[in-house]
Amino acid sequence: MALTDVNPYPDLHCMWPSEKVRPFSLYGCQQKCFSSSQSSNLKEVLDELVPQEQKRVSEFKKQYSDTVIGNVTVDMIYGGMRGIKGMVYETSVLDAQEGIRFRGKTIEDCQKELPKAKGGEQPLPEGLFWLLVTSKVPTQQQVDWVTKEWNNRAHIPQHVVTMLNNFPNQLHPMSQFSAAITVLNLESKFAKAYADNVHKSKYWEYIYEDAMDLIAKLPTVAAIIYRNLYRDGTAVGAIDSKKDWSWNFSSMLGYDNKQFIELLRLYLTIHSDHEGGNVSAHASHLVGSALSDPYLSFAAAMNGLAGPLHGLANQEVLIWITKLIEKIGENPTDDQVKQYILDTLKAGVVVPGFGHAVLRKTDPRYTCQRDFALKHLPNDNMFKIVSQLYKIVPPILLEGGKVKNPWPNVDAHSGVLLQHHGMKEMNYYTVLFGVSRALGVLAQMIWSRALGFPLERPKSMSTDGLMQLVKKQPTQQTQEKAKAA
Numbered sequence: 001m002a003l004t005d006v007n008p009y010p011d012l013h014c015m016w017p018s019e020k021v022r023p024f025s026l027y028g029c030q031q032k033c034f035s036s037s038q039s040s041n042l043k044e045v046l047d048e049l050v051p052q053e054q055k056r057v058s059e060f061k062k063q064y065s066d067t068v069i070g071n072v073t074v075d076m077i078y079g080g081m082r083g084i085k086g087m088v089y090e091t092s093v094l095d096a097q098e099g100i101r102f103r104g105k106t107i108e109d110c111q112k113e114l115p116k117a118k119g120g121e122q123p124l125p126e127g128l129f130w131l132l133v134t135s136k137v138p139t140q141q142q143v144d145w146v147t148k149e150w151n152n153r154a155h156i157p158q159h160v161v162t163m164l165n166n167f168p169n170q171l172h173p174m175s176q177f178s179a180a181i182t183v184l185n186l187e188s189k190f191a192k193a194y195a196d197n198v199h200k201s202k203y204w205e206y207i208y209e210d211a212m213d214l215i216a217k218l219p220t221v222a223a224i225i226y227r228n229l230y231r232d233g234t235a236v237g238a239i240d241s242k243k244d245w246s247w248n249f250s251s252m253l254g255y256d257n258k259q260f261i262e263l264l265r266l267y268l269t270i271h272s273d274h275e276g277g278n279v280s281a282h283a284s285h286l287v288g289s290a291l292s293d294p295y296l297s298f299a300a301a302m303n304g305l306a307g308p309l310h311g312l313a314n315q316e317v318l319i320w321i322t323k324l325i326e327k328i329g330e331n332p333t334d335d336q337v338k339q340y341i342l343d344t345l346k347a348g349v350v351v352p353g354f355g356h357a358v359l360r361k362t363d364p365r366y367t368c369q370r371d372f373a374l375k376h377l378p379n380d381n382m383f384k385i386v387s388q389l390y391k392i393v394p395p396i397l398l399e400g401g402k403v404k405n406p407w408p409n410v411d412a413h414s415g416v417l418l419q420h421h422g423m424k425e426m427n428y429y430t431v432l433f434g435v436s437r438a439l440g441v442l443a444q445m446i447w448s449r450a451l452g453f454p455l456e457r458p459k460s461m462s463t464d465g466l467m468q469l470v471k472k473q474p475t476q477q478t479q480e481k482a483k484a485a
């Protein structure tokens with residue numbers, strides 16, 4: 001049996017995409033992968049989990065170290081390494097048909113099971129972070145503990161505020177965000193501990209501290225950028241220690257509408273993680289493997305997220321829809337929308353918000369945002385256009401014959417929800433995505449250091465080298481001919 005066909009986490013149903021796969025324990029017993037600690041202190045829970053997981057991974061590696069798990073073709077190498085299983089990433093797994101699972105949980109599961117704010121319906125991102133780190137659904141008490149920690153760690157040094165205040169207005173919010181995160185690394189406890197020759201078995205503890213500090217500080221940094229660019233530099237105000245992370249972020253941005261705060265809780269939960277191979281997660285994983293501290297590693301992730309084929313697509317979608325409205329009005333006919341899409345493709349431009357490198361179905365992150373819109377803003381004109389695009393774009397892309405996934409992704413919907421609630425500054429949207437992405441990549445970084453992952457260093461080839469290599473090997477066609485003969 002190939003290793004890829006078994007579920008190593010049978011009793012938790014975690015990290016495994018399909019319930020249809022028969023559970024099978026690698027060790028032949030129904031052992032829990034993680035502890036049952038009820039402490040509300042995340043660090044205490046990790047103190048218990050880390051040695052258990054280190055042991056489990058080490059035994060697994062010993063037993064299966066030379067098991068072959070896949071083939072690599074020339075197409076894969078030239079094709080952005082699609083499909084090559086080349087890294088371990090624990091916090092979430094993306095299934096091409098079913099979408100993202102956070103430690104085995106779908107978005108719907110998270111909406112049902114994770115603790116919510118009083119009177120709220122959407123999960124608190126604090127709970128999602130706990131789930132990503134521990135593989136357990138947290139209690140309300142545990143989530144409250146995380147909120148309190150983040151509120152206590154939110155302060156940012158004056159020199160970072162001064163730097164942000166001095167940036168020119170033309171500098172893209174993502175460039176400002178990334179620069180501020182890099183500069184914040186003066187606060188890194190990991191960098192200080194490393195300089196003091198801390199033993200490598202302790203690395204993960206300092207990464208944990210930095211992860212908690214950085215996540216706590218990001219909303220303040222992001223809100224200062226927003227206020228400087230779009231609200232005449234007005235003050236973000238103080239953190240309310242009794243309120244959750246999203247409430248405080250919303251308040252610092254200047255939004256007190258309950259529905260917007262709920263939207264933010266959903267938004268910050270669903271954009272957090274999308275397994276390890278996407279540009280932002282992979283960038284932070286790679287840079288972190290050099291033992292660059294979490295601030296430097298996360299800044300690298302943000303520079304990747306700022307690309308139009310990745311996170312910036314949510315800005316691109318809204319710019320594209322705005323131009324559509326300018327050109328043909330707020331209530332376009334299907335034929336007019338179709339022509340607009342065809343004109344886009346004819347100009348050699350991608351239709352933003354559609355397609356995905358891994359997914360082959362409608363992104364469930366799109367679907368849950370659509371559900372939110374159907375409930376709260378069914379008559380919004382832009383939402384109606386988004387719904388029209390959902391109907392019209394996929395058949396056109398399919399007809400073109402080259403797109404592997406014609407369905408909408410997360411970015412096709414998020415901007416429309418934000419603009420409905422008054423946040424109309426499209427250039428800013430990727431910063432919100434970035435704040436959320438910290439939850440996933442930093443949760444993973446704790447485990448990357450706890451499990452002692454080494455410096456990442458894949459082998460690259462030159463085209464000449466590849467040509468030499470393939471000459472020595474029969475192609476699939478010649479193998480098939482040989483078989484037939």
Ligand SMILES: CC(C)(COP(=O)(O)OP(=O)(O)OC[C@H]1O[C@@H](n2cnc3c(N)ncnc32)[C@H](O)[C@@H]1OP(=O)(O)O)[C@@H](O)C(=O)NCCC(=O)NCCS
Pocket residue numbers: 308309310311313345349350351352353354355356357358402403404405409410411
């Ligand atoms: C996400 C994305 C980069 C994935 O790229 P990918 O894995 O190379 O996708 P595919 O294998 O389906 O691409 C095959 C071809 O279809 C094209 N294609 C893919 N999505 C397309 C889209 N939305 N509009 C037009 N063409 C598209 C690709 O550019 C590629 O063209 P090429 O052969 O001329 O280079 C791509 O779908 C895209 O550019 N989408 C729009 C941007 C976006 O929404 N990004 C956010 C992703 S979450």
